[in-house]
Amino acid sequence: MSITQQYFLDVHRAQRLGEVPPPPPGTHDWxxxxxxxxxxxxxxxxxxxxxxxxxxxxxxxxRRPRARAAC
Incomplete structure (x- = not known):
């Protein structure tokens, strides 16, 4: 099940139970x-x-790798 499908399932369940729906995916990423x-x-x-x-x-x-010693 994808994230979007899970989100819609949670929204549907919240509506049936009269609860607040969850935030959409990606809302709190930053x-x-x-x-x-x-x-x-x-x-x-x-x-x-x-x-x-x-x-x-x-x-x-x-950016500036160390100089290698010659053997």
Whole structure:
């Protein structure tokens, strides 16, 4: 069963029972992404790591690989 089919089934059941229908799929996606990001920043602070700049450092490492030693 797809997400859309499950959603319509839940809406139909809510209407029959006189309840509030659930929000459509995808309504709270960006809020969830922000909450996950905030939780990652919180965990970084608690662990004693810098909370900002992690993505930029990772991209810089990928852009400028270390020089390999000649054997």
């Amino acid at each position: 809020r969830t992404v922000r909450e996950v990001r905030g939780h990652r920043l919180f965990r970084a602070v608690v662990a004693g790591r810098p909370a900002h700049g992690q993505l930029r450092r990772a991209l810089d490492r990928r």
